[in-house]
Amino acid sequence: xxxxxTIVLYSDFGPASRYAGMMKGVIRCIAPEAFxxxxxxxxxxxxxxxxxxxxxxxxxxxxxxxxxxxxxxxGVGSARRSIIACVDSHFFVAxxxxxxxxxxxxxxxGPIFELKNPEYRLKTVSDTxxxxxxxxxxxxYLSCGINPEKFGEKIINPLKxxxxxxxxxxxxxxxxxxxxxxxxxxxxxxxxxxxSKVNPLRMSVTLKGKTIEGLSRCYSxxxxxxMLALIGSSGFLEVSCCKGNAATxxxxxxxxxxxxxxx
Amino acid sequence: xxxxxTIVLYSDFGPASRYAGMMKGVIRCIAPEAFxxxxxxxxxxxxxxxxxxxxxxxxxxxxxxxxxxxxxxxGVGSARRSIIACVDSHFFVAxxxxxxxxxxxxxxxGPIFELKNPEYRLKTVSDTxxxxxxxxxxxxYLSCGINPEKFGEKIINPLKxxxxxxxxxxxxxxxxxxxxxxxxxxxxxxxxxxxSKVNPLRMSVTLKGKTIEGLSRCYSxxxxxxMLALIGSSGFLEVSCCKGNAATxxxxxxxxxxxxxxx
Amino acid sequence: xxxxxTIVLYSDFGPASRYAGMMKGVIRCIAPEAFxxxxxxxxxxxxxxxxxxxxxxxxxxxxxxxxxxxxxxxGVGSARRSIIACVDSHFFVAxxxxxxxxxxxxxxxGPIFELKNPEYRLKTVSDTxxxxxxxxxxxxYLSCGINPEKFGEKIINPLKxxxxxxxxxxxxxxxxxxxxxxxxxxxxxxxxxxxSKVNPLRMSVTLKGKTIEGLSRCYSxxxxxxMLALIGSSGFLEVSCCKGNAATxxxxxxxxxxxxxxx
Numbered sequence: 152x153x154x155x156x157t158i159v160l161y162s163d164f165g166p167a168s169r170y171a172g173m174m175k176g177v178i179r180c181i182a183p184e185a186f187x188x189x190x191x192x193x194x195x196x197x198x199x200x201x202x203x204x205x206x207x208x209x210x211x212x213x214x215x216x217x218x219x220x221x222x223x224x225x226g227v228g229s230a231r232r233s234i235i236a237c238v239d240s241h242f243f244v245a246x247x248x249x250x251x252x253x254x255x256x257x258x259x260x261g262p263i264f265e266l267k268n269p270e271y272r273l274k275t276v277s278d279t280x281x282x283x284x285x286x287x288x289x290x291x292y293l294s295c296g297i298n299p300e301k302f303g304e305k306i307i308n309p310l311k312x313x314x315x316x317x318x319x320x321x322x323x324x325x326x327x328x329x330x331x332x333x334x335x336x337x338x339x340x341x342x343x344x345x346x347s348k349v350n351p352l353r354m355s356v357t358l359k360g361k362t363i364e365g366l367s368r369c370y371s372x373x374x375x376x377x378m379l380a381l382i383g384s385s386g387f388l389e390v391s392c393c394k395g396n397a398a399t400x401x402x403x404x405x406x407x408x409x410x411x412x413x414x
Numbered sequence: 415x416x417x418x419x420t421i422v423l424y425s426d427f428g429p430a431s432r433y434a435g436m437m438k439g440v441i442r443c444i445a446p447e448a449f450x451x452x453x454x455x456x457x458x459x460x461x462x463x464x465x466x467x468x469x470x471x472x473x474x475x476x477x478x479x480x481x482x483x484x485x486x487x488x489g490v491g492s493a494r495r496s497i498i499a500c501v502d503s504h505f506f507v508a509x510x511x512x513x514x515x516x517x518x519x520x521x522x523x524g525p526i527f528e529l530k531n532p533e534y535r536l537k538t539v540s541d542t543x544x545x546x547x548x549x550x551x552x553x554x555y556l557s558c559g560i561n562p563e564k565f566g567e568k569i570i571n572p573l574k575x576x577x578x579x580x581x582x583x584x585x586x587x588x589x590x591x592x593x594x595x596x597x598x599x600x601x602x603x604x605x606x607x608x609x610s611k612v613n614p615l616r617m618s619v620t621l622k623g624k625t626i627e628g629l630s631r632c633y634s635x636x637x638x639x640x641m642l643a644l645i646g647s648s649g650f651l652e653v654s655c656c657k658g659n660a661a662t663x664x665x666x667x668x669x670x671x672x673x674x675x676x677x
Numbered sequence: 678x679x680x681x682x683t684i685v686l687y688s689d690f691g692p693a694s695r696y697a698g699m700m701k702g703v704i705r706c707i708a709p710e711a712f713x714x715x716x717x718x719x720x721x722x723x724x725x726x727x728x729x730x731x732x733x734x735x736x737x738x739x740x741x742x743x744x745x746x747x748x749x750x751x752g753v754g755s756a757r758r759s760i761i762a763c764v765d766s767h768f769f770v771a772x773x774x775x776x777x778x779x780x781x782x783x784x785x786x787g788p789i790f791e792l793k794n795p796e797y798r799l800k801t802v803s804d805t806x807x808x809x810x811x812x813x814x815x816x817x818y819l820s821c822g823i824n825p826e827k828f829g830e831k832i833i834n835p836l837k838x839x840x841x842x843x844x845x846x847x848x849x850x851x852x853x854x855x856x857x858x859x860x861x862x863x864x865x866x867x868x869x870x871x872x873s874k875v876n877p878l879r880m881s882v883t884l885k886g887k888t889i890e891g892l893s894r895c896y897s898x899x900x901x902x903x904m905l906a907l908i909g910s911s912g913f914l915e916v917s918c919c920k921g922n923a924a925t926x927x928x929x930x931x932x933x934x935x936x937x938x939x940x
Contacts, residue, residue, distance in 0.1 A: 157442055159435065165859035166429030166692035167718035169731045172685065175714045176738035179683055183740070187714070188438045188450070192430035196860060197920050205432045212439035212546070214446070225920055228895025278895040280910030283738070333428035334459060369491025369541040384543030394460050394488050420705055422698065429692030451701045451713070455693035468695045475702035475809070477709070596691035597722060632754025632804040647806030657723050657751055 156294040158182075159190040159213055161206055161221040162282065166192050170280070174220075174287040177273065181291035190219065193333065197225045199249050200314055200405055201330040204338065206243075207253025207315075208385035215240040220282075220290040221250050228278030233266035233285055234309060235299050242299070244290045246281065249312040256311065267303035314406070315340050326388070328358070328407040335396025337403045341388040341411060349413050356380040358390055358409045359401045370394075419557040420476055421445075422453040424469055424484040425545065429455050433543070437483075437550040440536065444554035453482065456596065460488045462512050463577055463668050464593040467601065469506075470516025470578075471648035478503040483545075483553045484513050491541030496529035496548055497572060498562050505562070507553045509544065512575040519574065530566035577669070578603050589651070591621070591670040598659025600666045604651040604674060612676050619643040621653055621672045622664045633657075682820040684708075685716040685739055687732055687747040688808065692718050696806070700746075700813040703799065707817035716745065719859065723751045725775050726840055726931050727856040730864065732769075733779025733841075734911035741766040746808075746816040747776050754804030759792035759811055760835060761825050768825070770816045772807065775838040782837065793829035840932070841866050852914070854884070854933040861922025863929045867914040867937060875939050882906040884916055884935045885927045896920075 158178060164170040175187050190209055194202045202223035210219050224246045232247040239259040243251050244266070254260065266272075266285055271292045276284040289302060317340055318325040326341035337358065346354065351366035367379040375394045383389035388411065391397050421441060427433040438450050453472055457465045465486035473482050487509045495510040502522040506514050507529070517523065529535075529548055534555045539547040552565060580603055581588040589604035600621065609617065614629035630642040638657045646652035651674065654660050684704060690696040701713050716735055720728045728749035736745050750772045758773040765785040769777050770792070780786065792798075792811055797818045802810040815828060843866055844851040852867035863884065872880065877892035893905040901920045909915035914937065917923050 155446075159439070161432075161435075165719060167715055168859060169687075169717035169719075169735050170858075172687075172714065172716035173735050173738045176685070176716075176735065176740075176743075179712070179714065180738070180740045183681075183712075186442070186446075188435065188442065189430055189452075189715075190435035190439075191432035193428060193432075209432050209436050209439065212436045212443070214439075214443045217439075226897050229897045277910035279907065279915075283910065332433075333431060371489050371492045381542065384540035384546065418709075422702070424695075424698075449705070449709075451698065451705065452693055452715075453698035453702075454695035456691060456695075472695050472699050472702065475699045475706070477702075477706045480702075595696075596694060634752050634755040644805065647803035647809065652805075 155184050155186060157186045157188060157213060157217040158290050158294055159188045159217060159219050160192070161190040161194065161202065161219065162192050163194040163196045163198065163202065163223045164192050168192065170282060173283050177283055177287040178291040181288060182294045185291060185294045194223055195330070197223065198330070198405070199223050200312060202250050203252045203312055204329045206250060210241055210254060213241070218242040218244065218290045218293050220244045220286050222246070222282035222286060223250060224248070224281060227281050232306065233281060234263055234306065235266055235289060235293070235302050236263045236309070237261040237299055242293055244286050244293070247309050249310045251309065252312040252315065255309055262305050263307075263309050264299050265303035265306050268301060271297065271302055317341055317345050322413040324411040326409050326411070328403050328405055328409060329387070330405060331398030331403060335392060335398040336383060337390040337398050337401065338383060338385070339388045339390070339409050341409065343382045343386045346388065346411055349411070353414045355412050355414070356388065356390060356409065357412065359403055359407060361401055363390065418447050418449060420449045420451060420480040421553050421557055422451045422476055422480060422482050423455070424453040424457065424465065424482065425455050426457040426459045426461065426465065426486045427455050431455065433545060436546050440546055440550040441554040444551060445557045448554060448557045457486055458593070460486065461593070461668070462486050463575060465513050466515045466575055467592045469513060473504055473517060476504070481505040481507065481553045481556050483507045483549050485509070485545035485549060486513060487511070487544060490544050495569065496544060497526055497569065498529055498552060498556070498565050499526045499572070500524040500562055505556055507549050507556070510572050512573045514572065515575040515578065518572055525568050526572050527562050528566035528569050531564060534560065534565055580604055580608050585676040587674040589672050589674070591666050591668055591672060592650070593668060594661030594666060598655060598661040599646060600653040600661050600664065601646060601648070602651045602653070602672050604672065606645045606649045609651065609674055612674070616677045618675050618677065619651065619653060619672065620675065622666055622670060624664055626653065681710050681712060683712045683714060683739060683743040684816050684820055685714045685743060685745050686718070687716040687720065687728065687745065688718050689720040689722045689724065689728065689749045690718050694718065696808060699809050703809055703813040704817040707814060708820045711817060711820045720749055721856070723749065724856070724931070725749050726838060728776050729778045729838055730855045732776060736767055736780060739767070744768040744770065744816045744819050746770045746812050748772070748808035748812060749776060750774070750807060753807050758832065759807060760789055760832065761792055761815060761819070761828050762789045762835070763787040763825055768819055770812050770819070773835050775836045777835065778838040778841060781835055788831050789835050790825050791829035791832050794827060797823065797828055843867055843871050848939040850937040852935050852937070854929050854931055854935060855913070856931060857924035857929060861918060861924040862909060863916040863924050863927065864909060864911070865914045865916070865935050867935065869908045869912045872914065872937055875937070879940045881938050881940065882914070882916060882935065883938065885929055885933060887927055889916065
């Protein structure tokens with residue numbers, strides 16, 4: 152049963168790179184029956200915030216028992232730890248640099264272990280490619296039924312990013328831009344819960360000096376080329392442009408502040 | 415048997431995006447034994463014509479019983495319908511916006527059904543991501559053996575694009591540019607059948623003011639950097655540049671007119 | 678057993694293209710139980726040197742019995758041969774244009790055969806897409822247990838590229854740039870063996886007029902934005918920039934000369 156587990160790969164390697172290819176080779180050697188899926192490889196280079204969001208928005212769509220392996224790892228080979236976590240019947244393998252922030256704040260988060268046991272790494276470990284030599288190997292052994300506690304000691308203070316928190320100030324919700332996708336949709340940290348009590352017709356969204364009145368339901372609610380705000384498919388507020396690219400037009404970037412105001 | 419069916423995904427999400435990743439997660443939850451293949455995710459954003467051509471040129475290379483799921487869906491969440499079709503032992507799941515034009519004109523096209531039955535959608539449907547919540551779910555249930563007629567009512571007037579039709583005018587065949595690929599090959603709607611009776615040495619191809627004499631057999635028939643015309647691997651006339659990029663050089667775009675003339 | 682073999686695809690088609698999609702369709706028709714992996718599809722267009730290096734650095738990470746299919750094929754349809762090779766329990770299917778240079782210099786290289794038998798091609802072969810009609814078909818039949826010698830006659834002089842050879846001149850090792858990856862890491866043909874006896878602290882690396890003192894162990898050994906030299910994850914000397922892009926900054930390209938000097 153365990154051998155058939157799903158292993159999902161996320162990285163900033165760029166699409167269809169040899170780096171993801173080699174990780175799959177390592178998994179296939181150790182766990183020939185694992186089902187390997189590309190979760191996302193278009194995470195912007197070195198961008199841990201986008202990586203954390205992408206993983207956080209995707210993992211629940213996979214079956215229980217899935218192993219999520221994410222590599223955005225500018226500190227590879229340095230003192231940063233490598234970890235394995237179990238959250239609500241899903242497993243996560245990653246560098247301890249904030250990538251697991253969203254699953255780790257989940258109330259069903261179990262114990263977290265450091266990946267240190269050399270038995271579950273490749274014999275030679277490159278200081279520049281833990282993705283292949285440590286993480287892919289660990290994910291593969293995990294899919295074969297090796298218990299997480301066999302990989303190393305329990306740790307209690309994994310790194311969690313702060314950027315996913317929003318603020319309320321009277322009739323204003325203040326948030327931040329997390330990332331933009333390939334359509335140019337600007338995704339924020341303001342969740343549908345943050346504005347669930349707001350009348351969609353009476354709210355306005357301000358980002359980079361641009362104010363959008365009202366909340367749309369889908370992209371084609373407005374004319375081609377017009378900006379709109381809506382709750383995106385991951386449950387967060389997005390600023391988009393119908394058949395256009397909002398991120399390019401507004402020159403938005405990670406961390407830009409955004410405000411939702413109720414009239 | 416049905417559980418092992420092939421599901422092929424095509425989209426304009428860009429390569430290795432989390433959107434395709436989540437669709438695979440949904441399929442894996444519902445149909446763990448389906449064999450998932452990326453058909454193409456580099457369809458230009460919102461470009462239904464390119465999407466229709468890419469699907470139309472690819473589907474016959476997959477085995478009978480394959481389910482083709484294609485999402486280029488600027489109208490997602492609006493009144494446009496979602497459909498399922500069966501053509502010559504292949505299944506197709508898509509928005510009803512012209513993407514299925516090429517299979518649907520096939521003489522072995524069977525009945526077409528609307529995807530409406532909430533039983534075969536995810537419990538929560540985002541108005542911006544039918545690909546995940548409606549289409550991936552439907553494809554997965556279909557691969558489990560659910561009959562197409564269970565998904566909704568029969569429809570009789572699916573949208574078909576007009577752009578794939580060519581014209582004959584004396585010794586001239588008039589066509590249009592459909593798309594260009596990542597090599598810069600300019601692909602047209604003029605099929606090998608349209609010019610099957612023409613002597614390759616006595617024909618000329620004119621596009622964007624550039625005239626190419628004769629029909630080549632392969633790219634290296636001409637010197638590096640030279641333009642040529644040939645019948646591409648999908649059976650349509652292409653204008654290419656040996657080791658170069660014809661689309662960039664000629665600034666061609668979808669819909670540009672092209673003429674084949676016999677001397 | 679053979680039907681479950683791994684087939685790894687490498688190409689310059691660009692990520693998630695319909696061309697790779699169709700190759701997978703062909704394989705799935707002939708060998709439904711083959712396990713298909715994307716090895717790399719981001720090889721620069723027409724770049725046989727990068728393709729040869731990418732394959733050469735990846736193949737050993739896959740299990741014995743794996744079939745590696747690589748297509749970078751500007752000469753498709755011309756007189757260049759199509760070949761199949763067996764090296765140290767791995768199979769290779771490719772055009773005979775130098776792509777297999779690195780496995781072929783291996784001492785455990787077995788006999789090489791030309792792919793000519795029409796029985797193992799698609800019925801119609803396009804002169805512009807051997808990847809689909811000849812190579813994918815051959816790889817699929819090979820995975821079903823067809824013996825390599827059934828595909829065609831033995832050949833003895835496959836094309837091997839010269840660029841992977843380095844020179845020693847006193848206390849200087851002279852090499853060349855092979856490629857740069859999507860992070861902008863500049864990868865050279867100087868292997869860890871070439872400089873294994875050198876004291877990392879007493880060496881300097883010169884490329885495009887820039888000299889880097891000492892050999893680092895990992896990217897974060899230097900400050901953000903600083904250049905460094907290290908042995909990359911494939912065992913070759915790389916010039917990199919911490920959280921930056923060395924290839925863009927140095928405007929390096931394939932074939933540029935690089936020198937390692939010992940003080």
